[in-house]
Amino acid sequence: MRVATWNINSLNARLDRLLTWLAETGPDVVCLQETKCAADDAPTDALAAAGYETAAAGTGRWNGVAILSRIGLESVAVGLDDQPEFDDAAEPRAIGATCGPIRLWSVYVPNGRDVGHRHYRYKLDFLAALAATVGPGAAGAEPFAVLGDFNVCPTDDDVWDLAEWPGTTHVTAAERDALAEVERAGLTDLFPRPLKHDWPYTFWDYRNLDFPKNRGMRIDLALANPAFEAACTDAYVDRNARKGKGASDHAPVVLDLDTTDR
DNA sequence: ATGCCGAAGTTACTTCGA
Numbered sequence: 615m616r617v618a619t620w621n622i623n624s625l626n627a628r629l630d631r632l633l634t635w636l637a638e639t640g641p642d643v644v645c646l647q648e649t650k651c652a653a654d655d656a657p658t659d660a661l662a663a664a665g666y667e668t669a670a671a672g673t674g675r676w677n678g679v680a681i682l683s684r685i686g687l688e689s690v691a692v693g694l695d696d697q698p699e700f701d702d703a704a705e706p707r708a709i710g711a712t713c714g715p716i717r718l719w720s721v722y723v724p725n726g727r728d729v730g731h732r733h734y735r736y737k738l739d740f741l742a743a744l745a746a747t748v749g750p751g752a753a754g755a756e757p758f759a760v761l762g763d764f765n766v767c768p769t770d771d772d773v774w775d776l777a778e779w780p781g782t783t784h785v786t787a788a789e790r791d792a793l794a795e796v797e798r799a800g801l802t803d804l805f806p807r808p809l810k811h812d813w814p815y816t817f818w819d820y821r822n823l824d825f826p827k828n829r830g831m832r833i834d835l836a837l838a839n840p841a842f843e844a845a846c847t848d849a850y851v852d853r854n855a856r857k858g859k860g861a862s863d864h865a866p867v868v869l870d871l872d873t874t875d876r
Numbered sequence: 877a878t879g880c881c882g883a884a885g886t887t888a889c890t891t892c893g894a
């Protein structure tokens with residue numbers, strides 16, 4: 615089976631591209647982030663026509679997460695245990711579901727904005743809540759993974775030029791420690807292969823020719839428990855989906871699994 | 877070639893993203 619995660623930067627604005635990509639790539643399950651639409655405005659009919667059920671959480675303007683599946687979509691959970699709020703609102707940044715033999719979370723970790731900003735504290739608190747929420751699933755015998763836009767570069771190699779990010783978010787020790795705490799729940803970062811160049815970046819800013827110049831960051835991750843990792847036969851970043859007019863600024867991460875013994 | 881930012885709500889401009 616094939617699983618993917620993609621920060622799509624508006625589900626409705628990207629719908630035609632998504633449908634084309636689904637037909638070409640054939641994932642069984644897709645975790646989406648930054649859907650930027652209310653749950654009621656999700657294009658569920660068009661996705662159903664393409665063979666996918668949709669579970670979505672969103673409020674309309676920013677954020678928003680969803681899971682698409684053509685192999686079943688059950689036990690949907692919205693939000694983390696004790697998820698922190700921002701401006702007194704519980705933002706739609708996490709949704710979980712069981713799809714066939716696997717359980718997944720699609721997460722959109724807060725950006726953080728600037729070190730010391732209250733959004734940065736919110737980001738660290740969100741990652742702590744994520745670690746606590748996924749602990750039982752990570753420790754279970756069934757394949758389990760947390761996929762999404764973590765807004766953290768796990769290592770210095772995961773940003774095209776660290777010197778371009780002096781004292782900024784995404785690369786601080788505190789953020790990496792908070793990400794490591796999620797992994798300490800029993801999850802491994804499934805490192806994907808790039809389709810071109812030497813590093814699997816997943817995000818390139820729209821500005822400054824960053825994509826053609828390959829000035830990217832690896833911030834979209836798939837964290838898997840041992841059963842999921844054992845089933846994984848391939849992982850790659852589909853940078854082709856970042857090309858052309860009307861692309862998201864993120865590329866999908868695609869994972870292939872062999873679950874025939876389950 | 878992959879090409880100089882894009883989306884959405886608050887419909888002219890602001891806010892957000894990383």
